[in-house]
Structures are given as C-alpha cells and as structure tokens.
Amino acid sequence: MVLAILLTIYFAALSVLEFKSSVLNSFVLATITVIYLKGAIKRRDSYVLVASLIASCFSILMVLVYLAKGELSYSILGIATAPILYIKLREYV
Amino acid sequence: MRVALVGNPNVGKTAILNALTGGNFTVGNFPGVTVEKKEGKTKIDGMEVSFIDLPGMYSLEAASIDEKIAVEYLSRERPNLILNILNSANFERNLYLTLQLSRFDIPIIVVLNMMDKAKKSGIKINSKKLSEILGVPVVETVAVKNIGIEKLKREILIGGSLLKVRPKNLDESINEAGKIAKLVVQRIKPKKSLDDALDEVFMDKHLGIPIFLSFMWMLFTFTYSVADPITGALDEFFGASSEYVANLGGWFFSLLGSGIIAGVGSVLVFVPNIAFLFIALSILELSGYMPRAVYLLDNIMSKFGLSGRAIIPMILGFGCNVPAIMATRAIEDNRIRIATVLVNPFMSCSARLPIYILFAGVFFPGSGGTIVMLIYLIGVLIAFISALVFRKTLLKGEAEFIMELPPYMLPNLRDVWRSTWSRTRHFLEKAGTVILLMSVVVWFITQYPGGSLEKSYAAVIGKMLTPIFSPLGWNWELIVALISGFVAKEIVVATIGILNINLAEAISPFSALAFMLFTLLYMPCLATIATIRAEVGTKWAIFIVFYSFFIAYLVAFAAVVVGSWF
Numbered sequence: 001m002v003l004a005i006l007l008t009i010y011f012a013a014l015s016v017l018e019f020k021s022s023v024l025n026s027f028v029l030a031t032i033t034v035i036y037l038k039g040a041i042k043r044r045d046s047y048v049l050v051a052s053l054i055a056s057c058f059s060i061l062m063v064l065v066y067l068a069k070g071e072l073s074y075s076i077l078g079i080a081t082a083p084i085l086y087i088k089l090r091e092y093v
Numbered sequence: 094m095r096v097a098l099v100g101n102p103n104v105g106k107t108a109i110l111n112a113l114t115g116g117n118f119t120v121g122n123f124p125g126v127t128v129e130k131k132e133g134k135t136k137i138d139g140m141e142v143s144f145i146d147l148p149g150m151y152s153l154e155a156a157s158i159d160e161k162i163a164v165e166y167l168s169r170e171r172p173n174l175i176l177n178i179l180n181s182a183n184f185e186r187n188l189y190l191t192l193q194l195s196r197f198d199i200p201i202i203v204v205l206n207m208m209d210k211a212k213k214s215g216i217k218i219n220s221k222k223l224s225e226i227l228g229v230p231v232v233e234t235v236a237v238k239n240i241g242i243e244k245l246k247r248e249i250l251i252g253g254s255l256l257k258v259r260p261k262n263l264d265e266s267i268n269e270a271g272k273i274a275k276l277v278v279q280r281i282k283p284k285k286s287l288d289d290a291l292d293e294v295f296m297d298k299h300l301g302i303p304i305f306l307s308f309m310w311m312l313f314t315f316t317y318s319v320a321d322p323i324t325g326a327l328d329e330f331f332g333a334s335s336e337y338v339a340n341l342g343g344w345f346f347s348l349l350g351s352g353i354i355a356g357v358g359s360v361l362v363f364v365p366n367i368a369f370l371f372i373a374l375s376i377l378e379l380s381g382y383m384p385r386a387v388y389l390l391d392n393i394m395s396k397f398g399l400s401g402r403a404i405i406p407m408i409l410g411f412g413c414n415v416p417a418i419m420a421t422r423a424i425e426d427n428r429i430r431i432a433t434v435l436v437n438p439f440m441s442c443s444a445r446l447p448i449y450i451l452f453a454g455v456f457f458p459g460s461g462g463t464i465v466m467l468i469y470l471i472g473v474l475i476a477f478i479s480a481l482v483f484r485k486t487l488l489k490g491e492a493e494f495i496m497e498l499p500p501y502m503l504p505n506l507r508d509v510w511r512s513t514w515s516r517t518r519h520f521l522e523k524a525g526t527v528i529l530l531m532s533v534v535v536w537f538i539t540q541y542p543g544g545s546l547e548k549s550y551a552a553v554i555g556k557m558l559t560p561i562f563s564p565l566g567w568n569w570e571l572i573v574a575l576i577s578g579f580v581a582k583e584i585v586v587a588t589i590g591i592l593n594i595n596l597a598e599a600i601s602p603f604s605a606l607a608f609m610l611f612t613l614l615y616m617p618c619l620a621t622i623a624t625i626r627a628e629v630g631t632k633w634a635i636f637i638v639f640y641s642f643f644i645a646y647l648v649a650f651a652a653v654v655v656g657s658w659f
Contacts, residue, residue, distance in 0.1 A: 024463060028307040035300055046290035054307060061311055064319045071318075092287035 356532025359590025398484025603656025
C-alpha cells in the first residue's frame with residue numbers, strides 16, 4: 001500500500017498545481033487522489049486499479065487536447081500510472 | 094424462412110443478428126436497446142433467411158409495450174424457427190423463458206451466447222447434455238467475436254426441433270429451470286473477477302458520484318476541445334465558399350451562397366463535435382459503465398418519482414429525443430412512462446450542441462467546455478424537477494427499481510463505429526433534407542418582398558414577436574432563428590449563419606447564456622412532438638409544447654436577471 005500512498009501524494013500535488021488553470025481538471029485529479037487514498041486506507045488493490053485507469057484515460061485525453069489546442073495540463077503527468085494499470089490488469093485478465 | 098430472435102434483455106440478440114447477417118444494427122451493453130422489432134436478411138447456402146430481432150423479455154407474461162410486441166409477434170406471425178438467445182453467465186434465469194417458449198409449438202434452437210463471460214465467472218455449461226434434456230439443438234457462441242456463428246448457420250438450415258420439456262405455467266418453468274441448471278451447470282472457482290473490482294470502486298457510495306462527474310467532464314472536454322481544430326477548418330471552408338458563391342451575383346448564386354451553403358454549412362461545421370460526443374457516449378454505453386451510473390443515481394431518481402428504467406431513455410436523449418422517447422416502451426408503469434416521455438425533451442439532444450458551441454465560442458472562449466457541461470446539467474436538473482412535479486400532481490404513484498447490471502466489456506471498435514455512425518448519419522441526413530429545405534425558406538423570407546433584410550417577411554415576423562422576448566435582450570434576428578428551430582434545432586444555427594448575425598455585438602454574455610438555456614428547454618422539435626403524440630397521445634404532446642415554452646422563458650429570464658446583478 002506504499003504505492004497507493006505515494007500516488008495519493010503525487011496526484012494531490014498535481015491537483016493543486018492544476019487548480020489555477022482549470023478547476024474541473026483539478027476536480028478530476030482530486031477524485032483520483034481520493035480513490036488512491038481510500039485504496040490505501042482500505043488496503044484494496046481494486047482502488048489502485050480504478051484510479052490508475054481513470055488517471056491514464058484522463059492523461060491520454062489531455063494529450064489529445066494539447067495536440068488539438070496547444071493547451072498544456074498537469075493532468076498529462078497522470079500517464080505515469082499506465083504501467084501500474086497494466087500490472088494490475090494482468091492480475092485479473 | 095423467417096427466424097425470430099428471442100431472449101432476455103441484454104443477452105446479445107442484436108449482436109447475433111449482426112453476426113448472422115453482416116448487418117449494421119446498433120448494439121448496446123444495457124437492457125432495452127431494442128424496443129421494436131428489427132429485421133435483417135441474409136442467404137445461407139442459397140436459402141433466403143429473414144431474421145427478426147424482437148425486444149428482450151424476461152417471461153411471456155408481458156408487462157411493458159416492448160415485451161408485448163415480442164409476444165404478439167410470436168403468437169400472430171408464427172415464424173418458422175425461434176433462435177432463443179441465452180446469456181450463459183446468467184443461465185438459470187434465462188432458461189425460464191426458454192421453457193415457456195414451448196407453448197408456441199415452433200421449432201427452437203437454443204443459443205448459449207457470451208460463453209467467454211460465463212467461463213470467466215466460473216460457469217461451465219454442458220451443452221450436449223442440455224440438448225439431450227431439452228430435445229433441441231444447443232449452440233455455444235460469442236457473437237461479438239463471431240465465435241460459433243458458422244455452426245449456428247448450419248443448425249438454422251436443419252431447422253431446429255420442438256422442445257421436449259413443456260411446463261404448464263411460470264412457476265413450473267421456474268422449478269424446471271432450476272432442476273435442469275443443476276444437471277448441466279458446473280461451477281468452478283472463478284479467477285479474481287475484474288467486474289467485482291471495478292464495481293467496488295465505480296459504485297462506491299462516496300466515490301461513485303465524483304467518478305461519474307469526472308467522466309462527464311472528460312466527455313465534454315473530448316467533445317468540445319479535441320474536435321476544435323476540425324470544426325475550425327470546416328468553419329473557414331464553408332465561410333469562404335459561401336462568400337465566394339454569393340459574390341458571383343444574381344438571385345441564384347445568392348440563394349446558393351447566402352442561403353444553402355451558409356445555412357447547411359453552418360450546421361455541418363459542428364459534425365465533428367457531434368461525432369466526438371457519440372464516440373464518447375458509445376464507449377461509456379458499450380463498456381457497461383452507464384447502467385452503473387444509473388444504479389448510482391437511483392437514489393436520486395427515486396426521489397423524483399422515476400424508476401431505474403427511466404434513465405436509459407434519458408441517456409439516449411443526449412443523442413436524439415425521438416428514439417429516446419420510443420425507448421420508454423420498456424417502462425412497465427404507464428404513469429412513470431408518461432412522465433419519462435414528457436421530461437425527455439429537456440435532455441439536450443445533439444441537435445442543440447451546435448448552438449451551445451457557437452455561443453460559448455463567442456462569449457465564453459476560455460471556458461467553453463465548462464459552459465456546455467453546465468447547460469447539459471441544467472437540462473438534467475430541469476428534467477428531474479419536472480418529473481417530480483408531474484409525479485406529485487398529474488401522474489401520481491409509486492416508483493419501483495429493477496435494473497440488471499450487464500458485465501463490463503472492452504468496447505470493440507466496430508461497435509463504437511456502428512453506434513457513432515448510425516447517430517451521426519441521422520444528423521447528416523437532416524442536414525441534407527430538412528435543414529437544406531429550411532435554409533431555402535429562411536433565405537426566401539429574409540430576401541423578399543423588399544429585397545433587403547430590413548424589409549423582409551422575416552423582419553416582420555421577428556419584430557412582431559420582439560415585445561415578448563425583449564426582456565431577454567434578444568433582437569428580432571435571433572427571434573427568427575428561434576422560430577425556425579421549431580422545425581429542427583440545428584436550423585437555429587443555420588438561420589444565424591444565413592442572417593449573418595454578429596453575435597458579439599447583438600447581445601450581452603448573459604443574454605447569450607439565456608439564449609442557450611432557452612434553446613435547451615423551449616418546445617421540442619417537430620419530430621419529437623410527433624413521437625410524443627404517437628407514444629402517449631395528443632393531449633400530452635400539446636401540454637409539453639406549452640409547458641416547455643413556459644419553463645424555457647422562466648429560466649432564460651432568471652439568467653438575464655441574475656446577470657444584471659453583476
């Protein structure tokens with residue numbers, strides 16, 4: 001569960017940094033933070049899986065937004081969770 | 094040869110139909126996608142076979158309109174063969190219906206679909222033994238992957254057999270299904286279930302709603318921001334084409350440039366936004382997430398007197414209100430059904446999206462996505478409040494919640510494409526017909542009889558109605574645009590294009606917001622009114638026209654008043 005705690009801190013920081021440029025992007029990052037946090041508290045892998053899934057999807061979307069409009073967002077850094085998502089998914093599929 | 098596809102809701106009947114016929118029917122991953130029968134034809138070894146996809150039903154004791162359609166078809170039309178599709182992961186519950194089908198004395202083939210899902214859930218079905226017990230052929234399939242379809246085609250040519258097991262009533266069917274399931278189903282310890290893991294978080298009582306709102310924000314960002322460069326390029330193309338053609342001189346080129354290209358073009362500009370919205374919606378629907386959102390929102394829904402089944406038509410309403418209203422046939426309680434039909438036009442259909450994007454782009458360039466999402470949420474809120482009012486006054490009664498949660502699936506690209514294309518095509522067809530025709534009409538009423546806009550019929554109509562709308566701060570040109578939107582909402586944008594209105598100079602940002610809210614809520618388009626009339630009667634159709642106009646005016650006025658405080 002160390003991983004879940006580290007990711008909680010990482011996404012909390014991203015959420016704070018994003019707040020000035022987009023409140024709703026920051027809201028999504030805060031939601032991801034809380035999912036990781038709950039995963040850490042409950043010691044459940046499923047929370048890490050879903051938070052990583054949302055974070056990866058959101059970062060891909062933000063890459064598309066960057067390509068379309070040239071707007072950079074801290075949310076792109078959520079792509080760091082893609083390997084975690086891959087590892088967690090392999091446990092199920 | 095006529096073959097009927099019969100089964101519980103959401104067992105993959107339409108997917109089987111597509112696999113057998115190579116058809117392009119839209120599939121979903123929630124119950125109630127098919128609410129009227131669909132027909133697909135194909136040739137199997139030279140024999141022409143018509144497949145009739147019937148709406149899903151749990152038993153022959155039909156309660157809702159779509160279920161009645163299925164039962165009546167089997168009794169009256171008597172197809173040559175029934176393909177009874179079962180969800181293998183929910184075998185016993187699906188088998189009740191199979192046993193009840195014996196009453197029609199029509200040959201049957203039992204299709205065990207979604208075998209992959211059953212195996213993942215630790216369910217192993219002995220199909221050979223099942224075939225012996227029932228006395229009919231049993232074929233295992235995974236329709237979305239085309240597995241088992243060739244074998245199914247061979248069995249169709251043979252023609253199936255009559256069921257050996259013939260229970261007399263529903264209770265006997267339930268008992269018999271239980272006994273058969275014990276004989277043919279073997280349960281093995283399943284692998285760690287991904288569905289359970291996803292459900293634990295997506296349906297978490299604290300996190301479920303924030304996750305849902307996050308997905309909604311992603312959907313609107315995808316629709317608004319990612320499609321932006323394509324929309325911009327189309328806008329420049331149609332703008333330049335319209336100007337070039339109109340400047341060639343003469344009434345014909347004026348009609349072509351300022352009328353048709355400006356009108357139809359100003360609507361086609363938003364096709365990328367609409368296609369992107371449908372891609373995102375299709376992914377959410379096909380993945381199986383949408384029904385979870387429904388489940389999460391049920392607490393809220395029941396407080397407004399609606400049942401869980403009402404949410405599917407409401408979600409479909411984001412695409413087009415016409416099929417959404419038809420989807421209410423799956424609602425058993427007639428009063429809940431009427432309430433769901435009446436509030437559906439408040440769910441913002443894709444035809445209204447171009448209006449929001451146009452106004453948000455001009456007045457709120459930095460926060461367009463947020464404004465569009467806000468408009469959609471206001472539509473949902475008004476729909477819920479209206480439902481509550483209707484259920485407490487005109488349509489009193491209790492609401493029940495019965496909802497089956499489908500398995501999660503990785504949406505396959507073919508289905509996402511089918512779903513997106515069938516909805517986008519509808520929009521394009523309207524652009525080529527109704528919008529084209531209305532563009533000519535709008536061009537005519539803006540050019541004649543005086544030869545200038547100020548002396549045109551449009552000016553007369555718009556100025557006549559100005560006193561009604563003047564508290565909202567709109568000029569007569571915008572009023573003409575609103576009136577034209579009564580035919581189809583896209584025509585509002587087409588009319589703005591033809592009238593060449595400079596929005597930034599014409600109204601204030603709060604009047605623009607009021608205009609967006611008004612177009613969200615004011616009377617449904619002609620096609621929707623006709624569908625409401627066909628589904629629940631003339632009285633309700635007339636009622637919703639006046640009710641929605643009143644609500645739209647009230648909300649738009651409130652937006653202008655609040656705006657004046659700043």
